[in-house]
Amino acid sequence: MRSLVGLLGANALLALLGSGALLATGTWDRLRPWSRVGPALLAGFALAAVVLPPLIYAGVSPTPLVAGMLTVAVMLAGLLVRRRRAGHAEADASGHGLAVAVLLAVLLLPMLLRAAFEPLVKFDAYANWSLKAKLLYGHGGLVLGGLDDRMSSALYAVSHREYPIGLPALEALDFHAMGGADAQLIHLQFAIALGALMATAWSLLRPHAHPLLLAGGLCLPAAAPSLHTQVLAAYADVPLACLWVAAALALGLWLRSGRSDLLALAALLAAGALAIKQEGIVLDVALFAVAAVVLLAARQAARLPALALAFGAVAATAIPWQAYVRHHGFHDADIAPSLGRSGDQLDQLPEILHRLGAQLVWLKWPAIVPLAVVVAGVLVVRRRDRIAASYLLLLAAALTVLAVVYLNARVYIPALLERSAERVVIAPVLLSAIALPMLLTRLVGTPD
Amino acid sequence: MRVWRRSSGAQRAAFLGLLLLVVLWLPGTLASDIRGLRSSLRQSSRARAEATGPGARAGSDLALLRLARATIPAGAPYAVLTTSAWRRQRSATARESGASWTQFALAPRVQVARRAARWVLVLGASPRAAGVAGRVHAWRSGGDWLVQTR
Numbered sequence: 124m125r126s127l128v129g130l131l132g133a134n135a136l137l138a139l140l141g142s143g144a145l146l147a148t149g150t151w152d153r154l155r156p157w158s159r160v161g162p163a164l165l166a167g168f169a170l171a172a173v174v175l176p177p178l179i180y181a182g183v184s185p186t187p188l189v190a191g192m193l194t195v196a197v198m199l200a201g202l203l204v205r206r207r208r209a210g211h212a213e214a215d216a217s218g219h220g221l222a223v224a225v226l227l228a229v230l231l232l233p234m235l236l237r238a239a240f241e242p243l244v245k246f247d248a249y250a251n252w253s254l255k256a257k258l259l260y261g262h263g264g265l266v267l268g269g270l271d272d273r274m275s276s277a278l279y280a281v282s283h284r285e286y287p288i289g290l291p292a293l294e295a296l297d298f299h300a301m302g303g304a305d306a307q308l309i310h311l312q313f314a315i316a317l318g319a320l321m322a323t324a325w326s327l328l329r330p331h332a333h334p335l336l337l338a339g340g341l342c343l344p345a346a347a348p349s350l351h352t353q354v355l356a357a358y359a360d361v362p363l364a365c366l367w368v369a370a371a372l373a374l375g376l377w378l379r380s381g382r383s384d385l386l387a388l389a390a391l392l393a394a395g396a397l398a399i400k401q402e403g404i405v406l407d408v409a410l411f412a413v414a415a416v417v418l419l420a421a422r423q424a425a426r427l428p429a430l431a432l433a434f435g436a437v438a439a440t441a442i443p444w445q446a447y448v449r450h451h452g453f454h455d456a457d458i459a460p461s462l463g464r465s466g467d468q469l470d471q472l473p474e475i476l477h478r479l480g481a482q483l484v485w486l487k488w489p490a491i492v493p494l495a496v497v498v499a500g501v502l503v504v505r506r507r508d509r510i511a512a513s514y515l516l517l518l519a520a521a522l523t524v525l526a527v528v529y530l531n532a533r534v535y536i537p538a539l540l541e542r543s544a545e546r547v548v549i550a551p552v553l554l555s556a557i558a559l560p561m562l563l564t565r566l567v568g569t570p571d
Numbered sequence: 572m573r574v575w576r577r578s579s580g581a582q583r584a585a586f587l588g589l590l591l592l593v594v595l596w597l598p599g600t601l602a603s604d605i606r607g608l609r610s611s612l613r614q615s616s617r618a619r620a621e622a623t624g625p626g627a628r629a630g631s632d633l634a635l636l637r638l639a640r641a642t643i644p645a646g647a648p649y650a651v652l653t654t655s656a657w658r659r660q661r662s663a664t665a666r667e668s669g670a671s672w673t674q675f676a677l678a679p680r681v682q683v684a685r686r687a688a689r690w691v692l693v694l695g696a697s698p699r700a701a702g703v704a705g706r707v708h709a710w711r712s713g714g715d716w717l718v719q720t721r
Contacts, residue, residue: 230597233604240611242622243675249627250671254678261645261679273648273681281671304678307611307619333582334574339589346596351604489596563589567581 126308127239129301134164134315136187136300137293140194141167144391146201149208149384154326157221161322165369166388168316168362169395170197171296172289176398177443179270179288184263185295220325223338227321230345231314234354238310241355248357249306251282256294257304263295275451285453287444289398290359313354313361320365321345324557327372331379332560333568340560344553349487353546359400364550367396367406368557371517374414379510381426390433394440401455405524406550407437413517421509457534465530471537475529478540479522482548492518495555498562508565514558521551623672630661630669635692635712636676642710642717643690648681650688652703657695691718 141163145151151159174193175185183189228235243249255274263269275284297312298304321341328337344350353361370392377385393410397403411434418426483492495514502511525547532539575583611619621633643649651673658666673692674682685691693701693716698709705721 230601233601233608237604237608237611240608240619242611242614242619244622244624244627246624246626246668246671249623249675250668254671254675257675257678258681271681273683276683278682278684279674281667282674333578333586335578335582335586336589339586339593342593343589346593346600348596348600348603351600355607489592494592559589563585564582567585568579 126301126303126305127311130297130308130311133187133190133297133300134312136190136194137167137171138164139167140170140190140197141165143194143197143199143201144170145388146198147204148387148391149205149382150388151201151205153213153382153384158322158326158329161319161324162326162369162388164315164319165323165365165395166391168293168319169366169392169398171293172362172366172395172398173391173440175292175296176288179259179292180443180447182267182270184265184267184269184299185259185292186263186265186299187296188265190296220322220329223325223334223341224322226338227318227341227345230342231318234351235311235314238314238355239308241307241310241357243306243309243357245356245358247359251286252290252359253294253304253306253309253357254282255288255291256298256309257306259288259291259295260298260304263299269295275453280456283455284451285448285455286401287398287403287441289395290362290400293362310355310357313357316362316365317350317354320369320553320557323369324372327369327376327385328557328561331376332564336563336567337560340556340563343489343491343559344556347488347491347552349485349545349552350549352487353549356546358546360402360546360549363396363399363403363406364553366392366399367403367410367550368553370396370407371410371554372557374410375510375513378414378417378421378513383429386429386433390436394437397437397441398444401458402525402528402547402550404441405528406521407434409520409524410517411437413513413520416516417509417513455533457539458528458531459533460531464533465527468530468532468536472526472530474537475526475540476522478544479525479548482544483522483552485545487545488552491552491559492555495559495562498559498566502562502566506565510565511562514554514562518551518554521554525551621676624668626662626665626668627672628669629665630667631673631676632692632694632712632715635694635715635717636673638710638712639677639690639692639717642719643677643680645679647690648683648688649677649690649692650683650685651692651694652685652696652701654695654701660695689720691720692716693718 144166145163150162179185243253258274259269262271294309297309324341370389373385373389373392377389393407397407414430415427499511499515502508529536691703693703695714698706698716698718703718706718707721708719710717
């Protein structure tokens with residue numbers, strides 16, 4: 124019980140941290156009170172994943188005290204920015220989403236209970252993510268400590284020392300709040316991240332999607348066996364996907380409305396994705412590149428500088444991580460960008476596309492991607508719908524960059540696909556799940 | 572209900588289509604979660620905490636790790652020594668999984684090179700056969716040993 128209270132307390136702290144960020148961007152005033160919970164939690168998750176690692180590199184420990192001080196600073200800054208902003212935006216008048224939240228909680232209850240008692244047995248969880256978290260937790264004091272140089276020795280090469288430490292930092296924060304490294308209960312953190320994405324999707328999409336279709340669309344991933352498997356694996360792929368998909372949603376809505384708060388929120392969430400896992404680099408590049416193409420196609424080149432600024436800010440957040448990795452001379456044993464290697468392995472492309480494609484239409488996902496693609500295809504062909512075209516373009520871009528990652532593999536590609544294809548497609552699948560309600564709404568009628 | 576009444580026929584049909592997919596998939600997913608939950612709850616909390624994948628089990632000595640956790644102080648570094656015979660008997664995957672599980676199970680203790688550690692886990696040989704000098708205490712677990720050195 125102590126661990127559970129601690130975990131929930133850590134997430135309440137993250138939600139407060141995210142609230143400060145939402146106050147600063149201006150999204151806070153656009154949402155109704157209960158609709159703020161999901162975006163605030165996801166924004167706090169992203170901000171902590173971005174800010175805690177540089178602090179850890181600088182010798183600060185990822186404890187609740189440090190996160191609390193950070194929260195106070197961000198809240199004060201957010202309130203100050205909000206006060207200086209001329210006039211408050213009008214809040215969205217749609218529902219809070221409480222009924223849908225209860226429905227999803229009921230559907231996910233067995234998974235939540237299972238997550239609380241699930242042994243941590245998946246390789247990447249104990250060899251990489253939670254191992255680093257346990258070390259950061261065990262070596263940290265109340266304010267200082269955490270990172271021990273001995274963790275970067277060759278004996279820990281299997282733990283992917285070159286990966287960003289956003290997720291281990293968050294897990295270490297949880298462990299501190301829980302009063303111990305509870306390797307079972309930590310699975311709940313991954314379920315909470317998924318819940319935060321669903322709540323964020325409701326809050327941001329509600330003005331653009333019919334409530335029935337939005338509720339039905341959000342229930343689809345909740346019924347997907349593969350998503351449950353991945354949440355219970357305690358791998359970084361689910362938090363990465365949650366942050367990236369939420370960033371894509373915010374950026375998509377910025378393209379549509381031009382609201383600057385959404386661009387800032389998208390940048391924060393994309394930076395969070397980048398701080399969680401390597402794939403965040405290519406997925407973020409795909410996201411911002413597609414947004415640039417959409418602006419050019421819509422003859423809105425004047426908005427490109429704002430987009431470029433946001434992308435620059437996202438990229439800048441990776442500097443401390445890259446500096447740390449280069450300083451220690453870490454290299455990825457599995458993937459390394461090389462034009463020569465990509466060219467040599469081009470014959471593997473059909474196999475890569477086949478395996479990734481098969482995952483997208485696999486029965487472990489309830490037809491989410493095929494359905495979204497068909498609906499988007501109909502909208503593009505019959506109505507030249509730009510939102511549908513943007514979704515298809517982003518889906519194709521995400522799959523392309525993931526395929527390129529595989530082409531740059533230094534290991535036997537079929538074996539790498541065998542152990543990772545199921546989880547790397549979570550981001551494109553969740554993107555489709557979130558896009559589907561809006562696409563269906565556009566196909567069959569108006570949002571209300 | 573008000574939302575339902577205010578919806579068009581096409582919107583209702585699309586919603587029912589989504590609901591059908593949920594109804595088709597959800598029972599299997601929930602059943603799997605409930606099976607997993609019951610399987611976890613059948614184990615004691617210690618068994619759940621020590622549960623490993625098959626590779627980690629083959630590549631480490633769980634009893635030795637239990638002993639090491641109880642014996643090595645939380646801040647003390649440790650080293651792991653394996654014999655060539657021990658390594659030959661295990662696949663590369665089992666060795667890698669076992670090494671990682673050992674690091675996870677013993678964290679926050681940090682694994683270091685032999686010369687920097689006063690605590691040594693010797694797998695597949697006696698401390699003497701493994702060439703561990705300066706022994707203060709030694710604990711045996713099957714064919715493996717935990718050794719405290721000077």
